[in-house]
Amino acid sequence: SAVISQKPSRDICQRGTSLTIQCQVDSQVTMMFWYRQQPGQSLTLIATANQGSEATYESGFVIDKFPISRPNLTFSTLTVSNMSPEDSSIYLCSVEWGYGYTFGSGTRLTVV
Amino acid sequence: QKEVEQDPGPLSVPEGAIVSLNCTYSNSAFQYFMWYRQYSRKGPELLMYTYSSGNKEDGRFTAQVDKSSKYISLFIRDSQPSDSATYLCAMSATSYGKLTFGQGTILTVHP
Numbered sequence: 001s002a003v004i005s006q007k008p009s010r011d012i013c014q015r016g017t018s019l020t021i022q023c024q025v026d027s028q029v030t031m032m033f034w035y036r037q038q039p040g041q042s043l044t045l046i047a048t049a050n051q052g053s054e055a056t057y058e059s060g061f062v063i064d065k066f067p068i069s070r071p072n073l074t075f076s077t078l079t080v081s082n083m084s085p086e087d088s089s090i091y092l093c094s095v096e097w098g099y100g101y102t103f104g105s106g107t108r109l110t111v112v
Numbered sequence: 113q114k115e116v117e118q119d120p121g122p123l124s125v126p127e128g129a130i131v132s133l134n135c136t137y138s139n140s141a142f143q144y145f146m147w148y149r150q151y152s153r154k155g156p157e158l159l160m161y162t163y164s165s166g167n168k169e170d171g172r173f174t175a176q177v178d179k180s181s182k183y184i185s186l187f188i189r190d191s192q193p194s195d196s197a198t199y200l201c202a203m204s205a206t207s208y209g210k211l212t213f214g215q216g217t218i219l220t221v222h223p
Binding site: 001004006031033040041042043044045048058092094096099100101102103104105106108 | 118120146148153154155156157158161200202208210211213214215216
């Protein structure tokens with residue numbers, strides 16, 4: 001399966017600041033997905049990123065808060081902007097691969 | 113009501129036990145069903161992938177899908193301490209469509 005490198009693995013950030021999370025895949029993929037996993041809860045899709053087009057956001061998520069870049073077929077970034085403690089969560093990127101999807105190890109974000 | 117319901121547990125079993133994990137769903141459009149295993153501080157890892165109804169077996173793991181009842185199951189035979197993890201069911205309407213996850217079941221297998 002594809003191998004995903006996600007950085008940073010964790011971070012503690014001050015409220016009001018922004019954090020950019022990077023996702024690097026070892027193979028070219030058409031779509032990359034960004035998920036949020038809040039404490040004790042399941043994964044919720046934030047947006048789908050296709051190379052060369054604007055990301056598609058799910059209900060409840062907006063581009064101003066979670067801007068996404070997808071400059072090529074192996075890389076994407078998710079920015080969590082103007083953070084508040086409610087943004088404390090694990091953020092994961094994912095790609096389609098064969099049957100199913102492969103996930104990165106996630107970025108554990110704590111906002112203080 | 114959530115689209116996918118999964119008993120969060122936690123579930124604790126002795127080594128060697130048969131484990132049954134289940135999800136129910138409400139969206140009849142779901143055609144693709146997956147089970148993921150997530151170890152602490154790791155991303156989800158795909159265990160089983162099933163299309164439509166039926167059974168699929170892979171080693172100690174068996175996935176069952178009953179679309180008429182909107183019910184899917186994962187069975188783990190001869191459970192091992194290394195099976196201790198959170199198990200997530202996930203499903204989608206299309207082959208590479210949006211995944212909808214269950215809440216996850218925390219499983220502990222004790223020696």
